[in-house]
Amino acid sequence: MKTMAHCLTGTKAFKHNAAMNTDHHDATLIALLDRIAQQDHAALKSLYELCASKLYGLALRVVTHRDWAEDVLQESFLTIWRSAGDYRASLSPPMAWLGLVVRSRGLDMLRRRAADRSHLTQELDEVLADTLEGDSASPLDTAQASEQAWALHQCLVQLDKRQREVVSLAYVRDLSHSELATQLQIPLGTVKTWIRRGLDQLRTCMSRFA
DSSP states (O other): OHHHHHHHHHHHHHHHHHHHHHHHHHHHHHHHHHHHHTTOHHHHHHHHHHHHHHHHHHHHHHHOOHHHHHHHHHHHHHHHHHHGGGOOTTTSOHHHHHHHHHHHHHHHHHHHHHHHHHHHHHHHHHHHHTTSOTTOSOTTOHHHHHHHHHHHHHHHTTSOHHHHHHHHHHHHSOOOHHHHHHHHTOOHHHHHHHHHHHHHHHHHHHHTTO
8 A cells, every 4th residue: 555655646746747847848938939029049049959859840740851841940930030929828838839830831831832833833834735736635645745745855955954954853853943942052043044944945946846
């Protein structure tokens, strides 16, 4: 019986200490968020050191890629810096609010990527569609598709080497503008310019085969 009583007492003490630790942790985070709302850079750094690992794990679960998760984490802390004044401890625990910021930034990234890929694919589809006859029975007609593929190849080889590389990576490997910029180590604006000019040249070239 003494052993049982001792175990129960130990369990209660453990739960009590855990609750106290949680309360202390929350109080620390709330204080940091209050300081961040006052544009305290040191507080932001402290918050990052305390929470970055856990928030990165959450970002990784949302976007599923390590590089993306790192970008989400950075965007999240920029949001925290700008929006800390909106946090209300009476409405949610600090980690819940921080987690919501990370989830929101992660979902924003996924939406941007989906829209980016859709836009790129649509542009090339439009270039190819310009070579189809209006009364064509189906764009999937085997012979016509083969002719399009040959025409596209002929037009691609006429592009500048770097433009051809960017356009090919964008469509063949389904990479977004930002991914292309990272992989090729060139500015995002340059990637967009090369793709736009490349597509304009492809459209002009493909029109000759229409």
